[in-house]
Amino acid sequence: MIRTKLSLRRPLAVLGAALLGLTGAVTLAAPASAHHTTITATAACDQLSGERVITWKVENSERNKTATITKVTADPATPVTVTVAGAESKPLDTVVIPKGDYVEATQRVPGDTARATLTVDAVWQKNNARASNNGSIDLSADQSCSPAPKCVDASQAKYSHTFDGPKGTATVKLDGDLPLCGDSKQWFTLVSYFAPRPEFATPQYVYGTPDSDWIGGGTQTEIELNVEIPDCHTQVDLIWGGVDEVIDPLVEDGKRYGDKKLGSKGAPGNRSTGPRGWYNGGDKSCTTPAATFASNCDGTVTVSLSNDGKTSKYPVEFEVRGENGWSKKVTVEPGKADNGVEVPAAQAGKVEVLVDGKVIENGTYGWDRSADCPLPTVTTEADCDTFSLTATNPEGGQPAKVVFTYGEKTETRTVEPGASETVTFAAGKAESAIVVLPGLELEMEVAYAPEGDCGGGGGGEEPGLPVTGAAAGGIAAGALALLALGAVLFVVARRRRVHFTA
Structure with missing residues (x-):
């Protein structure tokens, strides 16, 4: 008789890339008679499907007789099949086991199966001997088999x-x-x-x-x-x-x-x-502090503060400092401006604007007289005995210090805004008086020209025209025209003399 050995390589190949973990706890049933089958098993996990793959090995105890399997009972009740070389898989209960040989059968069971059993009924043809044998495998010692994940749950993702x-x-x-x-x-x-x-x-x-x-x-x-x-x-x-x-x-x-x-x-x-x-x-503040300055005719400085740049998101506390310890703090909200800080004239020579103790960009200033500020004026009265000069300071300006000099005599007056001051000199031989405003760096020369005939005395040999140089005649003519209106205006000139006749 020709011995045929069945190959079970194909079921193992079908597992492909499955991760197989062997389980070795096997229980054998005692032979029921001299003729018997011996059943053992191994198991692995197919992670692609999540199933346990049990390989049952059924051996023929007889070396001179074939065993025909007549019945197979499996628990779990899933198919148990063998694959013969060159043939399709077929149920185990249709297989003949060669003399003294064995067959291997494959069974797939759920991944959480704790125990599997297999009972095989066989008959030996020569003497019609029959036997029913069983085997089992304990899977509880291994963790349940689960399919390999194809994705990760959002709650578990790293x-x-x-x-x-x-x-x-x-x-x-x-x-x-x-x-x-x-x-x-x-x-x-x-x-x-x-x-x-x-x-x-x-x-x-x-x-x-x-x-x-x-x-x-x-x-x-x-x-x-x-x-x-x-x-x-x-x-x-x-x-x-x-x-x-x-x-x-x-x-x-x-x-x-x-x-x-x-x-x-x-x-x-x-x-x-x-x-x-x-x-x-970040190395900059999220504010945009800025300051602008305006000089006023009365000597004060108005400081306008703003906090309205594109990065201005927080209030800014400004400190405005003047001379001699004068200081004022103002808080400006983001996106706002404040125009109400006025530095007194006495402290306006040097003004600083600080934030967090530091002078801001373009934050220093000093009072500077505007060309629009009205200047003090002077009028004169003269006769053969006296020469009077009156300085008038317009309202809205600063107090003006005025120094009058005629001949050897000098008088100094401080003229408040909106007020006038007059000094009178005894007529002498001097042909003009000098009027100086030190605070404005202005100086003027006013000619002594009394009305009427003083007999050639008092004002010199030819009173009425100042003797001041080549341009004196023209300037004196202008001065006489102003005197016709009752006033002589100072001309803005830095440390230059302007000549008028009285």
Whole structure:
């Protein structure tokens, strides 16, 4: 008789890339008679399907007789098949076991099966001997078999990230080779803020538009995020969630991101590995303090303060300083201006505007008389015995110091705004008087020209015209025209004499 040995290589090949873990706990049934089959088993896990794959080995005890299998009972009751070389798989209960040989059969059972048994009935043809034998395998010692995952559940997914706060950039990547399952998506958001200081402080206001994107949808496993950074103190946060998670503004005792920041110690931020996803910095204040100055005719300076630039998000406390310790503080809200700071004339020679103890850009000034400010005027009266000069200071100006000099005599007066001062000299041989305003750096020469005939005395040989040089005649003629109106105006001239006749 020809011995035929059945090959069971094909079922093993079908498992392909399945991860197989062997289980060796096998129980054998005692032979029912001299003729018997011996049944043993091994098992492995097919991770592609999540099933246990049991390989049953059924041996013929007789070396000179074939055994015909007549019945197979399996628990779990799933098919038990063998594959003969060159043939399709067929049930085990149709197989003949050669003399002294064995067959191997394959059975697939659920992955959580704890125990499997197989009972084989066989008959030996020469003497019609019959036997029913069984075998079993204990699978409980092994963990239940599950299919290899094809995706990762969003609730279990892990990520890794990069973060560059000063540049406002970040990336987030799903760890592993599997996408998120189904249509699930996980959102991440990068947001930047205006901040009052370069370290954490409140309040903070969102700058620009936060950048938000998601990982998932079965295909997207990595994202890049970019935000604009203000040109001032800032905070940048990489957070778990979409734009609905953005807090604006961040205020004292208000909501915080906490462990939603990627790279945090707690969940969900700790589900992404990488640097801390938050940054505080910037070297400029998020305000735009500015000052403009205007000199007033009365010697005061009006300081206009503003806080209305594009980065002005916080109130600014200005300090306006003058000379001799004078100081005034003013707070200007963001987007506003204040025009109400007036530095007194006595302190307006040097004005400084400071914020946080530092002089701001273009924040220094000194009072400067405007060309529009009216000048003091002088009128004269003269006869053969006296020469009177009257200085009048217009309202709205500063007190004016006036020095009158005629011949050897000098008189000094301070003329208040809106007032006049008169000095009278005894007529002498001097042909003109000098009037000086030191505070304005102005000087004028006024000719002594009494009305009427003084007999050739008092004012010199030819009274009425000053003797002041080549241009004196023309200037005197102009002065006489002004005297016809009862007043002589000072001409604005720095340390230059202007000649008038009285």
